[in-house]
Amino acid sequence: MARTRASNYDEKRLTILNRSAELFSEHGYDRASMNKIAEACGVSKANLYHYYKDKEGLLFDVIRFHLKELLDVIEEVSRLELPADERLRGLIGALLEAYRDADSQHNVQISSMRFLPLKRQAELKGMEREMVEIFSNAILGVAPQLKGSKMLKPVTMSMFGMINWHYLWFKSTGSVTRADYADLVIKLIADGTRGVLAQSPKLSKRAAAAV
Numbered sequence: 001m002a003r004t005r006a007s008n009y010d011e012k013r014l015t016i017l018n019r020s021a022e023l024f025s026e027h028g029y030d031r032a033s034m035n036k037i038a039e040a041c042g043v044s045k046a047n048l049y050h051y052y053k054d055k056e057g058l059l060f061d062v063i064r065f066h067l068k069e070l071l072d073v074i075e076e077v078s079r080l081e082l083p084a085d086e087r088l089r090g091l092i093g094a095l096l097e098a099y100r101d102a103d104s105q106h107n108v109q110i111s112s113m114r115f116l117p118l119k120r121q122a123e124l125k126g127m128e129r130e131m132v133e134i135f136s137n138a139i140l141g142v143a144p145q146l147k148g149s150k151m152l153k154p155v156t157m158s159m160f161g162m163i164n165w166h167y168l169w170f171k172s173t174g175s176v177t178r179a180d181y182a183d184l185v186i187k188l189i190a191d192g193t194r195g196v197l198a199q200s201p202k203l204s205k206r207a208a209a210a211v
Contacts, residue, residue, distance in 0.1 A: 013051050016041050021062045025104035029112040060120050066105040067127040073098045078134050084141030092182040103167050143193040
């Protein structure tokens with residue numbers, strides 16, 4: 001007979017995922033054993049195996065749950081009827097807000113996905129591509145000169161670079177708010193791409209023909 005799940009099963013699993021993310025981020029995925037995870041979560045190793053049969057499953061769900069949360073918040077903004085600049089500002093702001101208190105999960109996503117089998121990596125990278133597509137379309141709204149340009153992807157990934165690594169220096173008590181930083185990123189994208197294309201005649205002509 002299958003074991004009946006406790007009423008707080010999902011809550012306990014989320015606690016396990018959060019503590020695992022902290023351990024993977026602090027000590028590295030390869031050095032965080034199931035024994036250490038069980039100890040950090042305050043459960044027995046047998047109880048931990050009731051939720052996850054191995055560390056690979058834990059890592060996969062840490063990243064999958066994190067990406068699902070990110071996708072949920074940006075898709076919510078994307079469905080709104082907003083002017084181009086407000087749409088991009090809303091998307092960036094939503095992503096920055098979703099990163100709040102999720103430094104460990106974010107760090108694990110960036111540094112530890114490579115430890116997963118290729119099939120599982122492919123599923124997670126598919127979720128990442130969905131996010132990239134949403135932001136690429138929003139960037140075209142404020143920088144239409146990128147339409148048809150091979151620079152759209154580099155610009156989009158550069159934007160993610162500015163956002164993804166902000167946690168290394170950003171302080172919530174500092175003089176720059178998340179909203180301020182969202183505005184800065186938008187200005188760098190909108191104004192900076194004009195300069196990039198202007199310096200490359202071939203790209204400028206291709207972009208102009210496509211718009």
